[in-house]
Amino acid sequence: xxxxxxxxxxxxxxxxxxxxxxxxxxxxxxxxxxxxxxxxxxxxxxxxxxxxxxxxxxxxxxxxxxxxxxxxxxxxxxxxxxxxxxxxxxxxxxxxxxxxxxxxxxxxxxxxxxxxx
Amino acid sequence: xxxxxxxxxxxxxxxxxxxxxxxxxxxxxxxxxxxxxxxxxxxxxxxxxxxxxxxxxxxxxxxxxxxxxxxxxxxxxxxxxxxxxxxxxxxxxxxxxxxxxxxxxxxxxxxxxxxxxxxxxxxxxxxxxxxxxxxxxxxxxxxxxxxxxxxxxxxxxxxxxxxxxxxxxxxxxxxxxxxxxxxxxxxxxxxxxxxxxxxxxxxxxxxxxxxxxxxxxxxxxxxxxxxxxxxxxxxxxxxxxxxxxxxxxxxxxxxxxxxxxxxxxxxxxxxxxxxxxxxxxxxxxxxxxxxxxxxxxxxxxxxxxxxxxxxxxxxxxxxxxxxxxxxxxxxxxxxxxxxxxxxxxxxxxxxxxxxxxxxxxxxxxxxxxxxxxxxxxxxxxxxxxxxxxxxxxxxxxxxxxxxxxxxxxxxxxxxxxx
Numbered sequence: 001x002x003x004x005x006x007x008x009x010x011x012x013x014x015x016x017x018x019x020x021x022x023x024x025x026x027x028x029x030x031x032x033x034x035x036x037x038x039x040x041x042x043x044x045x046x047x048x049x050x051x052x053x054x055x056x057x058x059x060x061x062x063x064x065x066x067x068x069x070x071x072x073x074x075x076x077x078x079x080x081x082x083x084x085x086x087x088x089x090x091x092x093x094x095x096x097x098x099x100x101x102x103x104x105x106x107x108x109x110x111x112x113x114x115x116x117x
Numbered sequence: 118x119x120x121x122x123x124x125x126x127x128x129x130x131x132x133x134x135x136x137x138x139x140x141x142x143x144x145x146x147x148x149x150x151x152x153x154x155x156x157x158x159x160x161x162x163x164x165x166x167x168x169x170x171x172x173x174x175x176x177x178x179x180x181x182x183x184x185x186x187x188x189x190x191x192x193x194x195x196x197x198x199x200x201x202x203x204x205x206x207x208x209x210x211x212x213x214x215x216x217x218x219x220x221x222x223x224x225x226x227x228x229x230x231x232x233x234x235x236x237x238x239x240x241x242x243x244x245x246x247x248x249x250x251x252x253x254x255x256x257x258x259x260x261x262x263x264x265x266x267x268x269x270x271x272x273x274x275x276x277x278x279x280x281x282x283x284x285x286x287x288x289x290x291x292x293x294x295x296x297x298x299x300x301x302x303x304x305x306x307x308x309x310x311x312x313x314x315x316x317x318x319x320x321x322x323x324x325x326x327x328x329x330x331x332x333x334x335x336x337x338x339x340x341x342x343x344x345x346x347x348x349x350x351x352x353x354x355x356x357x358x359x360x361x362x363x364x365x366x367x368x369x370x371x372x373x374x375x376x377x378x379x380x381x382x383x384x385x386x387x388x389x390x391x392x393x394x395x396x397x398x399x400x401x402x403x404x405x406x407x408x409x410x411x412x413x414x415x416x417x418x419x420x421x422x423x424x425x426x427x428x429x430x431x432x433x434x435x436x437x438x439x440x441x442x443x444x445x446x447x448x449x450x451x452x453x454x455x456x457x458x459x460x461x462x463x464x465x466x467x468x469x470x471x472x473x474x475x476x477x478x479x480x481x482x483x484x485x486x487x488x489x490x491x492x493x494x495x496x497x498x499x500x501x502x503x504x505x506x507x508x509x510x511x512x513x514x515x516x517x518x519x520x521x522x523x524x525x526x527x528x529x530x531x532x533x534x535x
Contacts, residue, residue, distance in 0.1 A: 042393055045328050058165070061328055061350070 127209025127362030172355030172462025192231035226288030289469030311470030343490035355462025359470030382413025382530030402440030427456035
């Protein structure tokens with residue numbers, strides 16, 4: 001959290017909440033994208049797509065491993081946007097493409113970390 | 118086994134390593150990579166594409182409209198199919214003037230179809246806002262059966278005319294369904310095709326966004342497609358077409374045709390699991406291989422060679438080997454295995470047909486083409502029968518795998534004629 005600004009964190013939570021169709025206030029920093037939020041690899045890719053759009057940057061494949069939890073996403077974007085020296089403005093009501101997760105927060109038995117076939 | 122026995126009597130191909138069977142096979146045995154820096158997007162800027170390599174077909178001359186009336190009006194993929202089909206018919210020495218064409222069917226496998234024209238017309242419409250400017254041939258071109266349609270027109274085939282679109286496994290199912298047509302007596306001859314040519318700005322962007330493509334080897338394209346290698350990082354898109362002439366054994370024998378191989382088994386299953394992810398224990402892949410062998414009346418111990426689906430994604434290759442080990446046990450270490458996608462990339466709807474052609478040629482020649490870039494075997498999916506060099510052996514039975522988005526699997530079994 002050390003270098004992450006509050007507006008950036010807010011924006012990340014808003015983006016995640018919108019994609020996950022859940023109240024951002026229910027997201028916890030330690031929530032695992034896979035185990036707690038139930039995202040499989042394709043859903044993670046979709047989420048990263050939304051984050052890329054919201055923050056106007058490209059995230060390379062090799063950085064996916066750094067984003068395991070909600071806080072990881074905030075930290076990662078904090079570093080990336082710090083390199084850009086400015087935090088971009090919040091998204092201008094751009095529609096989220098495909099909301100996916102209506103899964104419970106816990107106990108998802110079909111969680112997978114598989115990548116594309 | 119049901120009904121008539123089915124044999125392969127003709128082959129044709131358009132691929133990134135050769136147009137025509139002789140040049141394809143020669144390049145395949147040499148381990149020539151058909152992967153190169155992308156050029157097919159024309160003047161569309163490549164800068165923001167994560168992947169910049171593909172298996173592209175160069176030096177392709179579209180079919181002569183004088184010979185094939187509508188060929189200039191179909192998309193590139195269907196032209197590929199037509200060129201490959203003409204070669205396959207020539208190779209089979211079928212005399213179309215004498216054949217009862219009501220008994221000749223078409224089964225085409227197509228993943229993406231006429232996306233070149235599709236993208237062009239979409240752009241035209243959205244830019245101009247003039248619906249009257251959408252080309253009249255847009256719909257006949259964009260429908261996924263435009264290849265099977267043009268094949269039936271060109272050859273005069275008046276039997277069943279069908280298209281199967283099951284993503285990456287399309288043409289395995291097309292060949293399998295073509296085989297069923299003959300088994301069930303609906304046709305004596307089936308032109309079984311697979312074709313795709315969709316390295317277009319939109320489709321290529323889509324696969325990039327799906328994070329399915331290799332991105333690490335943009336500077337050295339020939340290294341990018343590396344199934345089963347530790348350094349693999351996704352598949353490389355390809356384009357092409359493969360065509361096989363399937364025929365009832367009786368029909369082929371009666372006309373004294375050259376017979377390459379017998380198509381003895383086919384199975385199709387669904388994993389009912391995930392749109393793009395295979396079931397990780399490989400159990401459904403194994404089940405499909407077992408069903409295909411059962412259909413063929415063969416036991417796993419009789420299989421000598423597997424043409425793997427092997428797209429070079431981290432997980433896909435691993436899961437396929439798990440499936441192979443489940444079916445073959447210790448025999449998995451004795452099988453010859455290769456990945457045709459290492460040479461040509463993933464040609465989507467054409468992939469199954471091109472893999473089947475490679476298998477037919479291996480049965481015939483006893484030569485197994487290299488899996489290029491298999492330089493550093495990944496312990497998670499290493500098999501002794503994989504090699505980056507050409508292999509030679511006695512092969513009587515070959516198994517061809519294909520797995521597609523939408524949770525579907527297809528497996529074919531071929532048997533040599535000796």
